Amino acid sequence: MRDFDVQTIEIGAPFDVAFRYIADPVALPEWTHAFRSASEGRATLATPNGSVEVGLEVRRSREQGTVDWVITFPDGSVGRAFSRLVGIGADRSIYSFVLLAPPVPLERLEGAFAEQAKILGEELATLQERLGGRGIEPAKAEVSHGGVS
Numbered sequence: 001m002r003d004f005d006v007q008t009i010e011i012g013a014p015f016d017v018a019f020r021y022i023a024d025p026v027a028l029p030e031w032t033h034a035f036r037s038a039s040e041g042r043a044t045l046a047t048p049n050g051s052v053e054v055g056l057e058v059r060r061s062r063e064q065g066t067v068d069w070v071i072t073f074p075d076g077s078v079g080r081a082f083s084r085l086v087g088i089g090a091d092r093s094i095y096s097f098v099l100l101a102p103p104v105p106l107e108r109l110e111g112a113f114a115e116q117a118k119i120l121g122e123e124l125a126t127l128q129e130r131l132g133g134r135g136i137e138p139a140k141a142e143v144s145h146g147g148v149s
Contacts, residue, residue: 002113003100003101003113004098004099004100004101005098005099005113005116005117005120006096006097006098006099007096007097007099007117007120007121007124008094008095008096008097009094009095009124009125009127009128010092010093010094010095010128011085011092011093011094011095011127011128011131011132012091012092012131012132013091013092013093013131013132014087014090014091014093015065015085015086015087015093017131018085018093018095018131019060019062019065019067019085021130021131022067022083022085022095022127023058023060023062023067025038025039025040025043025056025058026038026039028043030126030130031123031126031127031130032123032126033046033119033122033123034046034047034119036051038056039056040056040058041055041056041057042054042055042056043055043056043071045071052073052074053074054071054072054073054074055070055071055072056069056070056071056072057069057070057071057072064084065084065085065086065087066082066083066084066085067083067084067085068080068081068082068083069081079100079102080100081097081098081099081100082097082098082100083095083096083097083098084096091132095124095127097120097124099116099117099120101113102116
């Protein structure tokens, strides 16, 4: 079973505009399904069992074009997501998102991770629309190493 997913979209917006939006935790509920609210340091996630308060650290580097999230759950487990934004012209950016399997036992992961990857594609399409998408579908990067089959 694969334990990661990489998806990429083209955004029809300048790097600075896209970076400010993506790196702002307050904007997460506007383009993601899981975040009901978010701010620096805290977030409320929607789960199948109701809402849960989590710690949220946003690690951002404009210089490197990276926006990474560290989510600390009430039980102390930690989830991470990694992303990179690259400006490729005055009004174009490429955004790649690396989704890792959540910190749960493998038997609970079966099927759930595939669903998360599908949701990520929907979220990236929403982000693309909000920031000026070019009308292309989010693309999955095919990576043959690093995953578990």
